[in-house]
Amino acid sequence: GQQLNQSPQSMFIQEGEDVSMNCTSSSIFNTWLWYKQDPGEGPVLLIALYKAGELTSNGRLTAQFGITRKDSFLNISASIPSDVGIYFCAGLNYGGSQGNLIFGKGTKLSVKP
Amino acid sequence: NAGVTQTPKFRVLKTGQSMTLLCAQDMNHEYMYWYRQDPGMGLRLIHYSVGEGTTAKGEVPDGYNVSRLKKQNFLLGLESAAPSQTSVYFCASSSSGGALRGYTFGSGTRLTVV
Numbered sequence: 019g020q021q022l023n024q025s026p027q028s029m030f031i032q033e034g035e036d037v038s039m040n041c042t043s044s045s046i047f048n049t050w051l052w053y054k055q056d057p058g059e060g061p062v063l064l065i066a067l068y069k070a071g072e073l074t075s076n077g078r079l080t081a082q083f084g085i086t087r088k089d090s091f092l093n094i095s096a097s098i099p100s101d102v103g104i105y106f107c108a109g110l111n112y113g114g115s116q117g118n119l120i121f122g123k124g125t126k127l128s129v130k131p
Numbered sequence: 132n133a134g135v136t137q138t139p140k141f142r143v144l145k146t147g148q149s150m151t152l153l154c155a156q157d158m159n160h161e162y163m164y165w166y167r168q169d170p171g172m173g174l175r176l177i178h179y180s181v182g183e184g185t186t187a188k189g190e191v192p193d194g195y196n197v198s199r200l201k202k203q204n205f206l207l208g209l210e211s212a213a214p215s216q217t218s219v220y221f222c223a224s225s226s227s228g229g230a231l232r233g234y235t236f237g238s239g240t241r242l243t244v245v
Contacts, residue, residue, distance in 0.1 A: 027171075051233050059222050060135075060236030061174070106174065108233075118164070118189070119234060123173035 024107050024122030030130040033102065037094040037124040041107030049110040050090040051119065056103045064091070064105075090103050102127050133157050135190045137222050137237035144244045146213045152207040152240050154222030163205040164189075164234065165197060167218040172219065180205055212244045 024041045031037055041050070049068055053057045054059035067083035067090060074081055090109075094101055100114050107122040135156045138172050144150055155231065164179040177187030180199040194216060196208045205224075209216060222233035 023172075052232075058238070059224075060238050061234075062236070063233040066233055118179060119178060121174040123171065 022107055022109055022120055022122040024125055026125055027123070027125040028128065030128050031097045032097060032130045035096050035103070037127065038091065039105060040089060040090040040091045041109070041122050043109060043118040043120075044088065045109075047109035047111050047113060047120075048087070050081070050083050051108040052079075052090070052092050053105065053106040053108060053117060054085075054103050055124075061106055085126050097127075101113075102129055134200050135222055135224055135237035137240050138222075139240060140238070142208075142243070143240050144242065146212060147215060149208070149210050150212065150242075152220055152222075152242075153210075154205045154207070154237060155223075156203055156205075156222075156224040156235070158226070158235065159237070160224035160226050161202075163199065164206065164223045164225075165195070166189060166223065167191065168221060168222045168239075169172050169218050169239060170181045177207065177220075212242075214244045216227070216242065217244045218242060 022043050049067050052064045054064050056060040058080050065074050066079040069086050070087050074085040080093045082091045104124040104126050106124045108119040138153045141214040144161050161182050165177040167172050173194045175191045177195050178189050178197040180186050187198045198206045219239045222237045225234045
């Protein structure tokens, strides 16, 4: 089946640093979504992308829909402690399995000790 | 505006016991989903529903059953719990048009089977 490869699996941040993560697939997707999950909570939608090449921001977060439609990127600028959590990418291929979202395995952001 | 509400939030079961997890949404969404989340595995789809009275299997349906008798509710049942079903379960919903605008998730049910 379709899979999304999300990297890195985990990373440590220091307050003020910029953070980058990405999601790749061997399949084409028509929609890319980025979610954040805080500890003990469900994922919350951060950004939705609907067109190849699209660049969308939500505060300090910026996401891009890759031009090949097989990847997406999320950047967080000037990170703060409340950015810790798990970030999931999700893709939708209208021709895929009943149009359900496919989720990556997540990138876990933690604070540097 | 409650969104998606899951009950219970925590549960401990003995192997072989049965239970039902309840998901309720107040957004008049057509589509509802049940996922399980395990460390390093991300979110895996168990079952989903595209409307009242309909259900379909997802990626990992074995050992679970679901029902959607009312549009706002989606129930996940474990008939005979096994330790492998220890997980965090999330319910989600989306408006008609499927996943185009993303899912709204509940806050999860943490289930431990001993």
